[in-house]
Amino acid sequence: MIGIVGGVGPYAGIDLLKNIFDNTLAKRDQDHLDALLFSLPSKIKDRTEYLLGEVDENPGYSIAKIISDLEKSGATVVGIPCNTAHAPEIFSLVKEELNKQKSHIKLLHMIDETIDFIKVNYPHFSKIGVLSTTGTYKQKIYSNVLKDNGFKAIVPTLEMQERCVHPAIYHPEYGIKSKSNPFHPDAKKNLEIAMDYLKENGAEAVILGCTEIPLVITTKEVNGMIAINPTNVLARKLIHKINPEKLKPL
Known part of the structure; x- marks a missing residue:
């Protein structure tokens, strides 16, 4: 079971x-x-x-x-x-x-399974974007494992992480943890700003590396990148x- x-x-x-x-x-x-x-x-x-x-x-x-x-x-x-x-x-x-x-x-x-999924399905990719909580970001949970498996992790700047990504998840008024269904448009807007940055810096795919993010980003492609949903x-x-x-x- x-x-x-x-x-x-x-x-x-x-x-x-x-x-x-x-x-x-x-x-x-x-x-x-x-x-x-x-x-x-x-x-x-x-x-x-x-x-x-x-x-x-x-x-x-x-x-x-x-x-x-x-x-x-x-x-x-x-x-x-x-x-x-x-x-x-x-x-x-x-x-x-x-x-x-x-x-x-x-x-x-979950992280190891996600990397294995990328290796099997997108072995030709070299740059993988990551959106995550600030805890995952600062611990480099995905970045380190991606590097160990031959990929380059593309992540937001710390300023963008704290201004856009973390509030999209945790903000008490519009964050996904506060408003999940329906989500607040400001949460999606913040994530889109970060995804634009990842795309501009060469990301071919983006890991939706917080389980709240796929509640907002539901498509298999986003901004020309493959969306990898660890959930x-x-x-x-x-x-x-x-x-x-x-x-x-x-």
Whole structure:
């Protein structure tokens, strides 16, 4: 059974479940895969706030507890629809806690799966843009892995990250975490400014590297770049792990 660590953020968990449904070969209800979504946002500290030193508690502890509960409820493979939660100091703690509990869960790594997806489907690309939270940005979570795999990461300037991208996600009045459905037009406008910059600097594709961003950027191409949606990548991998025959072809 598929398990989803929800609440990071809440709409991102729902979006991952929706992507699982959308990528499953099914003609009736009973053809779909069983899935558990545990959405417990009050239990998990903000990942970016932790990485920026604004809160002391590592959210990895809470994430590991939720994964353990998912496993007790029957989940065998789990995904965390939050790119920032895959920062080494958070994700490694999750794995350590699960190992202490002698967990047998298969925990997928969203960032690694996304890079593998790019390598398989766009091996001829050399410059990959990244839009993300400031936590992911400053930790270079995608930039480092892209470099290790032979790609050049194109990211906004720090000034643009703090002026456009971070507010598009976190602003209390118009950010996607505040207004997800429908999203506020200012959030999309901010992201478009950043994507223009990525395109101008040679990006051939852009990773929507925060799970709130695909709630706004829903097309497969944007501004002449391929839009890489890690939520969709993770959904397809979760399906494949449970039953490859259920996975829709791309």
